[in-house]
Amino acid sequence: MPRIRASTVAEHRAVQHRALLDAAREILAETGRPPTLTLVAARAGLARPSLYQYFRSSEDLLNALVEDVFPRWSARVAAAMEAAATPGDRVLAYVLTNFELITEGEHALATALAEVAPGDKVAEQSRAMHQHLLEPLVETLRRLGVPTVPETAEMINAIVFAGSRLIESGTDLQTVWASARALLEPFVRASAELQSTPSMESA
Structure with missing residues (x-):
């Protein structure tokens, strides 16, 4: 023993x-x-x-890997968002942390796992992770007062997906993050300013 x-x-x-x-x-x-x-x-x-x-068995091990990889990704993103000071910062933390995980090879690992794991386990876990990732982002967008929350969340995810392709094709993290931040910062600033402006009814 x-x-x-x-x-x-x-x-x-x-x-x-x-x-x-x-x-x-x-x-x-x-x-x-x-x-x-x-x-x-x-x-x-x-x-x-x-x-x-x-x-x-090897299949048992692969299933355990699936159950390990995806929840850890979601937990890392959620923790970064919780540590951010403002709702706008949380949106930026969501995107940056996803980029960092991709840079560290987690996305490539998930892709490799999808190719070798048996059955529908990876697809199920991938859908669950996508849902878990969206939940804190959707809540943050609601707090910002965004009028079209689901659509905006998907647009932000589109930036994440585009950034992931750039990173995996060799573009460095800082370049990708600078481009994404330039797109997102005006949006989060405008949303925060709109939220802090008194409405005509309350004025």
Whole structure:
């Protein structure tokens, strides 16, 4: 039995599970192919029999990767938006954080995962992530008083998608972000000013 390197068995298992997922992520990102259990165990520093305590098969491992990649993306974007000072800053944080994740290779990893994972798991998780990403953006746009919230959210996502293509084709993050910010800052400033202007009825 492997030596426990945490204060409890549960913590030890959580650490080992995370190490295996991280190893599988690295191998998939490097090769674009489904990682074998043997390679994952070796990368994580575990004996292969120990790996079966966490994943029964390669398909089980791939499904776990799907469940790990997409929620982490959503959580990272949500955290950046929550840390922003104003609704306008939250919109900018939404776009910038997505660009940063793409630069770090998360989008390429998700794409590779979509090509190798079995069944409809990736499509389901992708739809769920898109919905989770939209929720804080939609709420922020409502707070800004935007009259056409769903349409505006989709337009902002169009900027994210266009930026992702530029980044993945070799354009550096700062160049892409400068272009997106130039487009978005006038919008968020105008929305904030409109929100702070008293209406004729309240004047």
